[in-house]
Amino acid sequence: AAGDPEDPAQSAGCKRGGRRRPDQPTAELWTELTGLVGLPGCSESEDGREEGAEGRATEVSLEEALVRLAEFLSVQLGAEESSGSPPDLTKPSDVPPLLTVTGQLLALLAWIRSPRGRQALSQGTQPALEGQCPTPVGSPSREESPSLSPRDEAQGQNPPQLEEDRRAWQRLEQLILGQLEELKQQLELQEEELGRLRLGVGFSLRQGATDSEKRVQHLTLENEALKQSLSLMRDLLLHWGPAASTRAPQEEAEALVELQGRLQEAQDTTEALQVQLQQETEQNCRRELQQMHGQLAGLRARMASLRQGCGDLRGLVSTFTQSCQCSLSEARGQVSWALGALSAGRGGTQLPEEQRGPPTGCPGRLLELKGNIRVLCRLRPGTPSSLVSSEPGPSGTVTTCYRGRQRRFRLDWVFSPEASQEEVFRELEPAVLSCLRGYSVCIFTYGQTGTGKTYSMEGPPEDPGIAPRALQSLFQEMGTGGQHRVTLSMVEIYNEAVRDLLAPGPPERLAVRQGPAGQGGIQVAGLTYWDVPNLETLHQGRRPCSGQVLSLRPPDAEPGEEQQGHRRHLQEPAQLSVACLGHTDLARGVPTARARHRRHPASGGPGGIRACLEGGGSRPVAGRPRRRPASAGGPDHQSLAAGLGGRDGRAAGPPATRALPRLAAHATAAAGAGTRRHGGAAAADLHAARGPGGDSVLAEVRRARGPSGAGARPALQGPALRDALLPQHRHAPHRDPLHAHAAPRQPPESRRGERLRLGSRDPKERVLLAWTRALPTELLHPHNLLDLRDPPLPSSWFPCPRSEED
Numbered sequence: 185a186a187g188d189p190e191d192p193a194q195s196a197g198c199k200r201g202g203r204r205r206p207d208q209p210t211a212e213l214w215t216e217l218t219g220l221v222g223l224p225g226c227s228e229s230e231d232g233r234e235e236g237a238e239g240r241a242t243e244v245s246l247e248e249a250l251v252r253l254a255e256f257l258s259v260q261l262g263a264e265e266s267s268g269s270p271p272d273l274t275k276p277s278d279v280p281p282l283l284t285v286t287g288q289l290l291a292l293l294a295w296i297r298s299p300r301g302r303q304a305l306s307q308g309t310q311p312a313l314e315g316q317c318p319t320p321v322g323s324p325s326r327e328e329s330p331s332l333s334p335r336d337e338a339q340g341q342n343p344p345q346l347e348e349d350r351r352a353w354q355r356l357e358q359l360i361l362g363q364l365e366e367l368k369q370q371l372e373l374q375e376e377e378l379g380r381l382r383l384g385v386g387f388s389l390r391q392g393a394t395d396s397e398k399r400v401q402h403l404t405l406e407n408e409a410l411k412q413s414l415s416l417m418r419d420l421l422l423h424w425g426p427a428a429s430t431r432a433p434q435e436e437a438e439a440l441v442e443l444q445g446r447l448q449e450a451q452d453t454t455e456a457l458q459v460q461l462q463q464e465t466e467q468n469c470r471r472e473l474q475q476m477h478g479q480l481a482g483l484r485a486r487m488a489s490l491r492q493g494c495g496d497l498r499g500l501v502s503t504f505t506q507s508c509q510c511s512l513s514e515a516r517g518q519v520s521w522a523l524g525a526l527s528a529g530r531g532g533t534q535l536p537e538e539q540r541g542p543p544t545g546c547p548g549r550l551l552e553l554k555g556n557i558r559v560l561c562r563l564r565p566g567t568p569s570s571l572v573s574s575e576p577g578p579s580g581t582v583t584t585c586y587r588g589r590q591r592r593f594r595l596d597w598v599f600s601p602e603a604s605q606e607e608v609f610r611e612l613e614p615a616v617l618s619c620l621r622g623y624s625v626c627i628f629t630y631g632q633t634g635t636g637k638t639y640s641m642e643g644p645p646e647d648p649g650i651a652p653r654a655l656q657s658l659f660q661e662m663g664t665g666g667q668h669r670v671t672l673s674m675v676e677i678y679n680e681a682v683r684d685l686l687a688p689g690p691p692e693r694l695a696v697r698q699g700p701a702g703q704g705g706i707q708v709a710g711l712t713y714w715d716v717p718n719l720e721t722l723h724q725g726r727r728p729c730s731g732q733v734l735s736l737r738p739p740d741a742e743p744g745e746e747q748q749g750h751r752r753h754l755q756e757p758a759q760l761s762v763a764c765l766g767h768t769d770l771a772r773g774v775p776t777a778r779a780r781h782r783r784h785p786a787s788g789g790p791g792g793i794r795a796c797l798e799g800g801g802s803r804p805v806a807g808r809p810r811r812r813p814a815s816a817g818g819p820d821h822q823s824l825a826a827g828l829g830g831r832d833g834r835a836a837g838p839p840a841t842r843a844l845p846r847l848a849a850h851a852t853a854a855a856g857a858g859t860r861r862h863g864g865a866a867a868a869d870l871h872a873a874r875g876p877g878g879d880s881v882l883a884e885v886r887r888a889r890g891p892s893g894a895g896a897r898p899a900l901q902g903p904a905l906r907d908a909l910l911p912q913h914r915h916a917p918h919r920d921p922l923h924a925h926a927a928p929r930q931p932p933e934s935r936r937g938e939r940l941r942l943g944s945r946d947p948k949e950r951v952l953l954a955w956t957r958a959l960p961t962e963l964l965h966p967h968n969l970l971d972l973r974d975p976p977l978p979s980s981w982f983p984c985p986r987s988e989e990d
């Protein structure tokens with residue numbers, strides 16, 4: 185079939201036959217194919233005759249037939265491959281004949297389509313498959329294959345060669361036909377199998393056995409459900425939605441515009457609502473914030489008020505505690521006073537004198553219970569920088585900080601700065617009164633300058649201190665019952681010298697000795713003392729106890745002593761076995777170094793104080809206090825009054841006399857301070873204690889004393905001091921009424937015993953008893969110091985305002 189590919193008839197036939205559609209059944213295709221191949225006349229014959237009665241063969245070219253065959257085979261091959269496992273093409277046995285045939289056909293088709301093939305076909309030559317046909321495994325070998333040569337080449341060959349070629353071509357044709365037949369059989373077999381498979385697939389479909397079919401069923405069901413839901417939605421849309429189909433376009437447009445208007449309106453409403461909501465939210469937030477602020481402020485105010493209330497409560501508690509302590513101390517004082525009064529009254533009125541034994545009264549007992557040595561602390565008004573805290577009351581504490589080191593002291597009693605003189609004395613009154621029961625008591629003040637020793641011991645006239653109150657209490661107590669004899673002595677201890685300030689004439693240094701065992705403690709041989717019958721007498725003679733050592737002795741029952749008057753010398757050791765009350769102001773004479781404290785552990789102070797304390801301590805003295813009626817040889821009141829202050833009992837010396845000692849006395853007082861503590865420290869103390877005015881006073885004192893201590897005016901000591909204290913006595917020693925009653929000097933035998941050292945030889949460690957405080961306070965009056973001061977002293981420097989007369 186030398187059909188021209190360009191032939192329109194062939195093209196139409198080709199188109200008519202066309203390429204196999206995917207949905208074209210295989211049987212139809214096969215019929216079409218077998219119709220082509222099964223007719224030998226269909227193929228191009230050597231002579232080019234057209235055979236075939238059906239004419240259909242003439243419409244299909246060989247090329248198209250081959251193409252269809254190839255398509256068919258490829259479809260079948262693909263079906264085979266998909267139905268089973270792919271064959272291993274490397275094994276000749278596994279290569280399917282269909283593949284072999286297909287390969288050869290494709291090679292032939294390629295040759296036919298090539299220009300050379302076309303030319304050969306047009307010239308009637310056979311194709312030469314050699315070198316062009318792929319030779320799959322199992323295909324005829326090259327030797328077997330006919331060597332198709334072009335017709336023009338055949339023309340140049342000899343007839344036997346052509347014959348041979350023709351035979352080869354025929355063999356090939358037969359081979360192809362055989363293979364086609366075989367292929368046809370296989371196709372039939374596969375067709376049968378396909379039918380069986382289809383039957384199986386139908387059965388599987390009915391059973392729903394395979395997963396894929398299940399999946400398909402599932403998808404189909406889903407599809408059905410979707411279709412149903414789609415139809416339902418469509419119905420709903422038709423039912424509820426706008427009847428688009430029933431409305432006119434204009435109505436549709438109007439409805440659309442209306443809907444748009446509504447939508448716009450809804451959007452506007454939404455925006456307005458949003459704005460309103462935002463505003464309301466902001467307002468609410470602001471309101472809540474303000475409320476929170478208000479609550480916070482209220483809470484702050486409440487917290488502040490609570491704090492204040494807490495502080496008030498604390499203050500109340502502390503006030504209550506203090507008041508409780510004060511009430512307690514007051515009650516204790518009252519109880520002790522009552523007990524003392526009770527015991528004193530009982531002793532004085534009920535028991536005969538000879539039956540009155542050693543003091544067993546409650547005051548003494550109370551003292552013993554409280555302790556022989558009691559340390560009380562009085563805080564001065566104004567908080568010093570070193571004071572950290574204090575707990576006033578019994579067993580109170582004081583916490584100080586000095587050079588960064590804090591120390592806490594516990595004392596028998598701590599008086600707060602607000603404590604009055606009355607409160608302080610109330611705590612000491614039992615001790616004072618116990619003197620009447622035979623106890624020896626020594627009260628001394630000790631402390632840095634300006635800390636209130638003088639104030640506590642003496643006090644201003646309108647608010648007297650311990651000493652005046654003690655005297656008053658004593659004389660008041662003595663006036664209630666019993667008979668007592670009070671004597672007064674005054675000593676100065678300075679530079680280890682004990683001088684009798686009441687001795688007539690220039691006082692000598694007295695020896696202080698330790699008495700024999702069992703005969704008392706300290707003996708001051710040759711000490712002068714005066715009898716003081718009552719308080720008025722003392723007042724007439726001098727201002728009562730201006731801080732000097734004051735010894736009050738109960739009357740001694742020594743026979744014949746009455747005749748000695750109110751002045752006597754202590755000759756017998758037993759004569760010291762009486763109760764005595766000493767008021768001592770150490771006036772900075774005691775060094776504060778710890779080492780020196782250790783030197784006197786028993787007394788906690790210097791030897792002088794030790795001497796005072798050892799003079800009987802607070803224990804009842806050995807021996808029985810003897811009393812006698814006051815009428816039996818009482819003191820000469822008039823004489824004492826004259827001796828102390830003139831006939832009228834007043835210290836009425838001439839102005840010159842009064843003025844004379846003031847500078848010297850003042851210089852002595854300040855000089856004592858200056859020498860006891862080397863200049864700078866004393867000045868610092870003065871400055872610290874009394875303000876800037878102290879410096880000028882000290883400077884004046886130094887000018888008076890001179891740089892070496894021997895100033896223009898000598899320091900006042902001994903008799904000069906006595907004269908300063910008792911100017912009226914200074915002028916008339918020979919006329920001194922006390923002089924006539926002077927006892928003989930100390931007999932030699934009284935000097936036995938050990939000589940006591942009162943203090944150290946160290947000039948810094950001097951004990952000064954009384955005399956510093958013996959300065960008449962009027963000497964320190966600004967009126968008297970006018971000529972000494974530059975610049976003037978502030979009035980606050982002085983303890984209290986005094987009248988011009990004073």
Ligand SMILES: Nc1ncnc2c1ncn2[C@@H]1O[C@H](COP(=O)(O)OP(=O)(O)OP(=O)(O)O)[C@@H](O)[C@H]1O
Nearest residue numbers: 564565632633634635636637638639771772982983
């Ligand atoms: N409890 C107090 N209440 C009121 N004033 C006080 C008190 N204690 C001390 N003062 C005042 O402090 C000043 C110094 O007191 P004071 O002279 O008694 O001290 P001092 O210890 O005796 O000093 P110095 O050792 O120098 O003699 C005085 O003006 C005194 O009035």
